[in-house]
Amino acid sequence: MEQKRPLILITNDDGLGARGLEHLTRIAVTLGDVVVVAPATPQSGKSSAITVNTPLYIEEHPAIDGAQVFTVSGTPVDCVKLAMYAVLDRRPDLILSGINHGSNAAVNNIYSGTMGATMEGCILGIPSIGYSLLSHSPNADFDPLTPFVKDITAKVIREGLPEGICLNVNFPKECTPLGMKVVRAAKSRWTEEYATYATPHGTPFYWLTGKLHNEQPDDPATDEYWLKRQYGTIVPIRPDQTAVDEIGNIENLMSREE
Amino acid sequence: MEQKRPLILITNDDGLGARGLEHLTRIAVTLGDVVVVAPATPQSGKSSAITVNTPLYIEEHPAIDGAQVFTVSGTPVDCVKLAMYAVLDRRPDLILSGINHGSNAAVNNIYSGTMGATMEGCILGIPSIGYSLLSHSPNADFDPLTPFVKDITAKVIREGLPEGICLNVNFPKECTPLGMKVVRAAKSRWTEEYATYATPHGTPFYWLTGKLHNEQPDDPATDEYWLKRQYGTIVPIRPDQTAVDEIGNIENLMSREE
Numbered sequence: 001m002e003q004k005r006p007l008i009l010i011t012n013d014d015g016l017g018a019r020g021l022e023h024l025t026r027i028a029v030t031l032g033d034v035v036v037v038a039p040a041t042p043q044s045g046k047s048s049a050i051t052v053n054t055p056l057y058i059e060e061h062p063a064i065d066g067a068q069v070f071t072v073s074g075t076p077v078d079c080v081k082l083a084m085y086a087v088l089d090r091r092p093d094l095i096l097s098g099i100n101h102g103s104n105a106a107v108n109n110i111y112s113g114t115m116g117a118t119m120e121g122c123i124l125g126i127p128s129i130g131y132s133l134l135s136h137s138p139n140a141d142f143d144p145l146t147p148f149v150k151d152i153t154a155k156v157i158r159e160g161l162p163e164g165i166c167l168n169v170n171f172p173k174e175c176t177p178l179g180m181k182v183v184r185a186a187k188s189r190w191t192e193e194y195a196t197y198a199t200p201h202g203t204p205f206y207w208l209t210g211k212l213h214n215e216q217p218d219d220p221a222t223d224e225y226w227l228k229r230q231y232g233t234i235v236p237i238r239p240d241q242t243a244v245d246e247i248g249n250i251e252n253l254m255s256r257e258e
Numbered sequence: 259m260e261q262k263r264p265l266i267l268i269t270n271d272d273g274l275g276a277r278g279l280e281h282l283t284r285i286a287v288t289l290g291d292v293v294v295v296a297p298a299t300p301q302s303g304k305s306s307a308i309t310v311n312t313p314l315y316i317e318e319h320p321a322i323d324g325a326q327v328f329t330v331s332g333t334p335v336d337c338v339k340l341a342m343y344a345v346l347d348r349r350p351d352l353i354l355s356g357i358n359h360g361s362n363a364a365v366n367n368i369y370s371g372t373m374g375a376t377m378e379g380c381i382l383g384i385p386s387i388g389y390s391l392l393s394h395s396p397n398a399d400f401d402p403l404t405p406f407v408k409d410i411t412a413k414v415i416r417e418g419l420p421e422g423i424c425l426n427v428n429f430p431k432e433c434t435p436l437g438m439k440v441v442r443a444a445k446s447r448w449t450e451e452y453a454t455y456a457t458p459h460g461t462p463f464y465w466l467t468g469k470l471h472n473e474q475p476d477d478p479a480t481d482e483y484w485l486k487r488q489y490g491t492i493v494p495i496r497p498d499q500t501a502v503d504e505i506g507n508i509e510n511l512m513s514r515e516e
Contacts, residue, residue: 047306047335048368055455055463077305077369082464085452107381110306110497111335119499123365123447152512159511164445165504182509184500187422189381194343197313205313206340234512236504239368241377242442243496246423250494251440253417254410 006032006093013113020099034067037083046113076117095121098131122166135173186222264290264351271371278357292325295341304371334375353379356389377497380424393431444480
């Protein structure tokens with residue numbers, strides 16, 4: 001009896017046409033049946049945003065290595081939701097997002113459209129992995145990542161993931177990773193965040209920029225530490241942000257009288 | 259010597275003009291100096307999205323009860339970042355977001371622009387609270403919430419919050435809350451997610467809708483349980499989504515050979 005190949009849904013936040021998406025698709029077709037449902041336009045920094053006040057359209061595009069390809073006129077999370085609702089004919093066994101052009105390590109997880117889609121898959125109960133390369137170049141070389149992406153993806157297909165957990169995988173740029181480390185996100189935030197301009201009429205306007213300030217640069221338990229040392233990193237992510245361990249503290253705080 | 263009043267930054271995701279924002283502002287001015295920096299347009303469902311590919315503008319509006327009021331042409335997170343960078347003359351002691359018209363309980367935390375702004379404040383190291391009322395009506399009655407919002411806000415001004423933790427506060431609709439419960443978000447997801455249409459030319463399009471499926475309706479440790487029983491809920495939220503407790507499991511999974 002023929003064993004059914006796993007169905008893999010792929011999305012990203014850079015949109016169709018991004019080299020990282022095509023690269024991930026060409027790896028995934030060696031592991032299962034693949035359907036790509038990607039944003040029609042770039043969606044970097046869209047986090048888990050959903051489109052609530054406008055309608056969404058689906059468009060079909062030429063296949064990549066036998067994988068069907070569609071775009072959705074919305075966010076990465078819209079792509080996952082609408083793929084499940086209107087594109088796929090069965091529930092996917094795996095959702096992959098990426099390979100993102102740019103880092104989603106450290107605090108970037110929360111702003112990332114790549115990880116928004118990954119967490120959406122996890123919320124829907126499907127094993128989900130987000131892949132990112134620490135290079136914003138549209139011509140970034142994804143070849144050195146291939147064996148790592150293939151190995152991690154194959155293991156998750158075979159073993160699944162713990163309930164309520166997805167993976168945020170980042171790769172160092174311009175090198176072959178020395179290996180992979182399972183770690184936590186470095187505690188960090190963005191600083192000096194805007195470039196300031198003025199229109200010809202003198203009205204100021206602002207463009208997001210800034211530097212990542214890592215509060216734990218010497219901590220080998222964090223992703224940033226290893227990415228700087230040419231390792232790839234795997235961070236287990238829990239979309240449910242409830243701090244269960246702080247419920248007692250907050251109860252105490254709220255019961256205090258002045 | 260005069261004691262400095264705390265500086266409170268207020269934002270939301272429904273935009274300036276929302277009744278909940280004005281209500282929260284009128285409460286906050288009794289507790290400190292208030293500056294409102296709200297989105298210029300509705301930003302529901304924007305999560306922690308940031309605007310990376312277009313510039314942002316700031317506009318000043320008439321004061322509310324002595325509070326300065328500005329809009330930013332972006333998302334709730336943009337409002338917090340740009341307020342810190344270009345509007346406030348000192349670091350705020352507290353960030354409030356809301357009062358949102360609609361629930362941010364259960365899984366909604368991850369899609370919520372209200373909570374995106376709240377988590378951004380937390381990432382920046384500022385005690386932050388998101389407030390939501392379980393009614394989408396633009397004319398919702400916020401008066402019954404006043405003593406609760408005032409009490410929680412005053413306590414957080416006085417006591418602060420644990421590092422890396424912010425609060426997601428939700429209130430039941432059309433009633434005076436019977437009390438407040440500190441709980442976790444109910445495990446849940448959205449189902450039956452789109453209404454389907456066709457253009458006059460026969461092209462299908464899709465509009466987000468759906469129902470919240472609560473997997474734990476009978477669990478008194480969850481927010482949905484108490485909101486259905488006329489209680490308000492306080493969920494401690496940790497923006498850092500690393501599942502530290504799963505690092506060992508994922509290490510094992512990755513080290514297994516076929």
